[in-house]
Amino acid sequence: MYSIKRIPVEAIKGRGAATRMPHRFERDERHSFDDGWENLDEEDGAARPATEVIWEDARSLITTNDSPDIHFDRSINPYRGCEHGCIYCYARPTHSYLNLSPGLDFETKIIAKRNAVEILRKELARKAYEPRFIAIGTATDCYQPVERELRITRGIIEVMHETNHPFALVTKSSGVERDLDLIAPMAAQGLAAVYVTITTLDADLARKLEPRAAAPHRRLRILRTLAEHGVPCGVSLAPQIPFLTDDMEQVLEAAWDAGAREAFYHVLRLPWEVAPLFRQWLQLHYPQRADRIMHRVQDMRGGKDYDSDFATRMKGSGPWADLIGQRFRKTAQRLGFNQKKADFPTVEFRRPSIGGQTSLF
Known part of the structure; x- marks a missing residue:
């Protein structure tokens, strides 16, 4: 009788998921096991997969939604999958549509839209296009580690800068500081804002929850840098996890001191394969x-x-959800968060040039 070989905690350092969990469309499930003929420990490299970039030629870039619980209706995501490896990421199940695992594949097989800038130019240049605020990096982080070399996000922001198109982005990465030469001038015109996600100030917990994202103290420094450059910035406390991320008040206070003036939160969302992945993670780290x-x-x-359900998926329902909501509202109000919302004007928008030809209209 063969026993399933389980991956030890120390063999998944730097990764959020412990396995390549089968996605919901797979008919067969496979497990590695030790049959006595070969060594399957972490030294063979199988437990430490490297990041692989898979190129994609996108047919469109701007995604629209009509969800009543989301405050924006247009978004751009330069990448599918995210090397940060946040175990709670609600976008993990999207890898299933690519016949890839929402587990390790999601954080090791990154789909990069190499023609993003070209497609964005074409979409903004259409005569029928009406400019409206766009959120960047809403599903996966637009400044995840591969962006350092690929620079797709920077290319997108360059188009936004050229066309005076309003946008905001959310990130956990210090990579956003690289593009302050573009973001800060737009922010001065009310056309840009940046939100930094800080789930907890506990560095040990953050390292397990979000293994390849910036440490909490580094994210606070990102907020300070943004504020010093005049960029309107906010803090996302998403997700809130009972008995795990219990320092909401301290996060809000630290973010306020760093310069954040807007704040929001969501409670933990576990759609599709995220639920068993999160349970597995809990058993590994907090049994x-x-x-x-x-x-x-x-x-x-x-x-x-x-x-x-749209009415409850972001905030939850019941006594525990109410308690989290009360804590957030009272602390945010006490500190002064969310007193003023950016309006992101579109009157200065100008269509981009295509192939060197500048539009006359």
């Missing part, structure tokens, strides 16, 4: 608290791991 945490998560979801 004593695993059941307790999941019970509280289910308390906010009507007894289920997740409920996709």
Whole structure:
């Protein structure tokens, strides 16, 4: 009888998921096991997969949505998958549509839209296009590590800068500081804002939750740098996880001191394969608290791991969700967050040139 070889915690350093969990469309599930003929420990490299960039020629770049619980209706995501490896990422199940695992594949096989700048120019140049605020990096981080070399996000912001098109982005990475030469002048015109996600100030917890993202103290420094350059900035406290990310008040206070003036939060979302992945992660890192945490998560979801209802999917429902909401509102109000919202004007928008030809209209 063969026993399944489980990947030890130390063999997944730097990765959020412990396995290439099969996606929901797969008919077969495969496991590695030791049959006595070869060594399957972490020294063979199988447990430490390298990041692979897979090029994609996108047919469109600007995505629209009509979700009533989202404050923007247009977004751009330069990448699919994210090397940050955040175990809670609600975008993990999108890799299933590519016949890839929402587990390790999501954080090791990064789909990069190499023609993003070209497609964006074409979309903005259309006569029928009406400019409206665009959110960048809403599904996966637009400044994840591969952006250092690929510079797709920078190319997109260059087009935004050229056309005076308003945008905001959300990130966990210090990579955004590289593009302040473009972002700061736009921010001075009210055309740009940046939101930094800080789930917790606990560095050890953050390293496990978001293994390849910037440390909490570094994200606070990002906020300070943005504020010093006159960029309107905010903090995202998403997701809130009961009995795990319990320092909401401290995060808000530190973010305010660093220069953030807007703040928002969401509670943990576990759609599709994210639920079993998160359970596996809890058993690896916090086995004593695993059941307790999941019970509280289910308390906010009507007894289920997740409920996709627009009315509750972001904030949850029930006493625990209400408590988190009250804590956020009271602290944000006390500190002075969300007193003024950016309006992102579009009157200065000008269509981009295509192939060297500048539009006359």
